[in-house]
Amino acid sequence: MSTDTHTEDHVYVVGAGHAGGELAFALRQQGYTGPLTVIGEEAHLPYQRPPLSKAYLKGECEAPSLYLRQQAAYEKANIGLLLSRRVERIDRAGKKLVFDDGREVKYSKLALATGGRARRMTINDAARAERTKNFHYLRSIDDVMAIRSRFEAGQRLVIVGGGYIGLEVAASAIARDLNVTVLEALPRVLARVTAPQMSAFYEQVHRNAGVDLRTNVEVTGLEFNAAGDAVTAVHCTGGVVIQADLVVVGIGLLPNTEVAQAAGLDVDNGIVVNEHAVTSDPHIVAAGDCTNHPSLFCGRRIRLESVPNAVEQARVAAAYLAGKPRVYDSVPWFWSDQYDLKLQMTGLSQGYDQFVLRGSMENKSFAAFYLKEGRLIACDAVNRAQEFMIAKRMVAACKPFDPAALADETVPLKTLAPPVQAATAPA
Amino acid sequence: MSIRLNVVDRNGGEHEVETAPEGSLMETLRELDYGVAAICGGMCSCATCHVYIAPEWLDKLPARQSDEGDLLAELQFRQDNSRLSCQVQLKPEYNGLRLTLAPEE
Numbered sequence: 001m002s003t004d005t006h007t008e009d010h011v012y013v014v015g016a017g018h019a020g021g022e023l024a025f026a027l028r029q030q031g032y033t034g035p036l037t038v039i040g041e042e043a044h045l046p047y048q049r050p051p052l053s054k055a056y057l058k059g060e061c062e063a064p065s066l067y068l069r070q071q072a073a074y075e076k077a078n079i080g081l082l083l084s085r086r087v088e089r090i091d092r093a094g095k096k097l098v099f100d101d102g103r104e105v106k107y108s109k110l111a112l113a114t115g116g117r118a119r120r121m122t123i124n125d126a127a128r129a130e131r132t133k134n135f136h137y138l139r140s141i142d143d144v145m146a147i148r149s150r151f152e153a154g155q156r157l158v159i160v161g162g163g164y165i166g167l168e169v170a171a172s173a174i175a176r177d178l179n180v181t182v183l184e185a186l187p188r189v190l191a192r193v194t195a196p197q198m199s200a201f202y203e204q205v206h207r208n209a210g211v212d213l214r215t216n217v218e219v220t221g222l223e224f225n226a227a228g229d230a231v232t233a234v235h236c237t238g239g240v241v242i243q244a245d246l247v248v249v250g251i252g253l254l255p256n257t258e259v260a261q262a263a264g265l266d267v268d269n270g271i272v273v274n275e276h277a278v279t280s281d282p283h284i285v286a287a288g289d290c291t292n293h294p295s296l297f298c299g300r301r302i303r304l305e306s307v308p309n310a311v312e313q314a315r316v317a318a319a320y321l322a323g324k325p326r327v328y329d330s331v332p333w334f335w336s337d338q339y340d341l342k343l344q345m346t347g348l349s350q351g352y353d354q355f356v357l358r359g360s361m362e363n364k365s366f367a368a369f370y371l372k373e374g375r376l377i378a379c380d381a382v383n384r385a386q387e388f389m390i391a392k393r394m395v396a397a398c399k400p401f402d403p404a405a406l407a408d409e410t411v412p413l414k415t416l417a418p419p420v421q422a423a424t425a426p427a
Numbered sequence: 428m429s430i431r432l433n434v435v436d437r438n439g440g441e442h443e444v445e446t447a448p449e450g451s452l453m454e455t456l457r458e459l460d461y462g463v464a465a466i467c468g469g470m471c472s473c474a475t476c477h478v479y480i481a482p483e484w485l486d487k488l489p490a491r492q493s494d495e496g497d498l499l500a501e502l503q504f505r506q507d508n509s510r511l512s513c514q515v516q517l518k519p520e521y522n523g524l525r526l527t528l529a530p531e532e
Binding site: 025028029048050051065066068069070072073076077307308311335337342344384385386389390393414420 | 454459501
């Protein structure tokens with residue numbers, strides 16, 4: 001066992017995902033010039049995960065194009081990388097990180113960007129299935145590399161879970177002429193994140209594209225080949241059996257909070273941070289999918305699984321570490337690309353009491369507004385990029401809007417929105 | 428083979444950036460420590476890779492597609508020479524292209 005003998009500043013970023021990568025560069029931009037190292041469990045440089053279920057799955061791009069920045073950028077910014085390394089423990093009293101191989105390093109400040117991992121199936125056959133070659137979760141480049149090797153025309157793909165990951169994989173698979181079945185345990189797809197009208201729209205789109213989409217269906221078991229190295233069928237409630245050449249499971253994400261919790265940091269569905277992205281230890285910040293943070297916009301604590309949140313919160317965390325604290329006050333937003341549908345979402349629709357549709361679902365061009373007690377809290381825009389940009393301002397305004405006007409396409413949305421602030425920009 | 432871009436950062440600093448004439452302009456700008464956020468990674472969904480193209484180069488680039496124009500239309504710092512750099516594919520003939528990074532919204 002060797003102990004690193006750093007006695008000066010050394011900022012370590014634990015987690016080399018979108019938040020971790022962004023945090024390191026943001027810290028340099030904020031003026032921190034001391035030693036800085038990013039630690040990641042995967043072998044890859046920090047990369048974008050959204051294309052994993054889309055372009056990368058379809059084989060339209062390769063791993064290096066997913067990297068947030070190439071190796072040279074880290075060298076130029078003097079950011080160290082410890083990849084394929086796992087932090088086992090944080091010794092807060094000694095301000096040390098202990099790796100799984102027993103090695104230790106001393107930190108002056110620490111940033112946790114540990115992200116999340118795919119939620120695993122809990123049925124009895126799941127553990128066995130995870131050891132086969134054709135049963136996969138989808139979170140990492142390595143997961144998708146394995147899926148891609150079987151992602152061929154005619155293959156029977158069973159997707160467990162009708163959330164964004166599952167539906168994006170379905171759309172990618174249809175584009176590659178696989179035979180696709182989606183199984184959703186709840187009565188509708190996207191049930192946790194959107195309105196029944198939106199769920200119905202996406203269900204129709206997928207069925208029209210040729211997906212065998214089944215709701216209210218739970219997986220009860222899996223069937224294996226004689227050698228036991230492949231899943232051959234998925235058993236569902238009601239005795240239904242679906243033959244499978246490939247199974248992809250997308251049933252949610254669990255935040256990686258165990259190391260933080262073991263170190264005694266406050267954890268409650270995420271590592272608890274304040275508005276400056278600081279944990280219950282003032283020497284430790286956290287950012288991204290792993291955090292439970294106060295949302296000024298929502299008026300409550302939330303945990304988000306989103307790239308914009310990862311990037312923007314990482315910048316706030318970096319600002320704090322650089323001694324220039326600022327408040328994280330972003331309005332959540334998300335996107336999802338399926339088939340010819342560009343879905344952009346702003347705000348959080350949970351708790352809405354009124355749904356207002358502007359435009360036509362039939363024409364695949366609309367904006368869905370969510371109101372709560374008259375106040376606009378969220379908007380889902382499909383193939384309406386400009387209205388999405390306007391809706392972002394409207395949702396951020398935390399104001400009531402007239403539902404009739406929102407629905408009326410003869411009223412330009414822009415006339416309802418707060419004006420864009422006058423700007424003077426460099427020429 | 429590579430081309431050179433003249434990039435003006437948000438503080439007015441001028442940089443000569445050497446890059447391969449392939450992929451999008453955003454992918455080159457993302458590598459710079461003063462570069463663009465490019466949150467959506469080139470899906471034309473976020474408008475965080477906004478740049479101003481020098482007037483003499485504007486006509487040499489292909490016209491905006493509808494999504495790009497739609498996103499740009501609502502930006503606070505939009506100008507007539509605004510482009511989303513993820514929608515500009517680099518080519519050998521862009522050697523010398525001059526652009527300014529737009530302020531972050």
